[in-house]
Amino acid sequence: MNTTLLIIAAVVVVGLVLYFQYQAHKKKVAAFTALASERGWRYTERDRGLANRFLGTPFGDGHGRDARHVLTGTFRDRPMLAFEYSYKETHGSGDDRRTETYHYTVVSLGLPAPKPTLQVNREGLGRKLLGLVGVRDLQLESEDFNKTFHITTENDRFAYDVLHPRMMEWMLADQRALSTPFRFERGDLVTWDQCKIEVSNVDALLNYLCDVVDRVPSFVWKP
Known part of the structure; x- marks a missing residue:
């Protein structure tokens, strides 16, 4: 096969890839538009301002930060936000230079009142908290909980x-808690998952966050 045919073949392959990516994107936009219409939510295809919406994991890394497929509205009578967050990291140099893109599903609930930062995730997983002075690790009375989860907070x-005995018991028994981190950050409770956002995974994350908030004692929200 001569050079001309190789170039033509490469162009055709690239064209097909771009075409299928466009069709997949179109289908995704239609699915989220339909979901928003059904729920009385608002859908925005892109909002780069949300790339700096939160401070901790997975925000603040890399370059080319972006936010797409943004949903806003209410869920179980609470303000909600869901979107796909992405950023890029460039590694190596010269011929070995490569750029990788990382995608996350980010979901949050509005809280009754702003509260100090508190992040809970599986022990050994990401612990990054950006730009937060005074945030530190915490050990609770339950050894099982301490072995399973990592807790960082700026207010013991x-x-x-929040992490009272019944909450800890529930989290140790709930499979969602074993794989889904959360963070109280200012006026929001936020969670994230390293995957592209899909209609099918929004409700599961929202329900988990609502279940967490439901177990927070009401006196916590009082001034």
């Missing part, structure tokens, strides 16, 4: 109030 009293 708030962490103890």
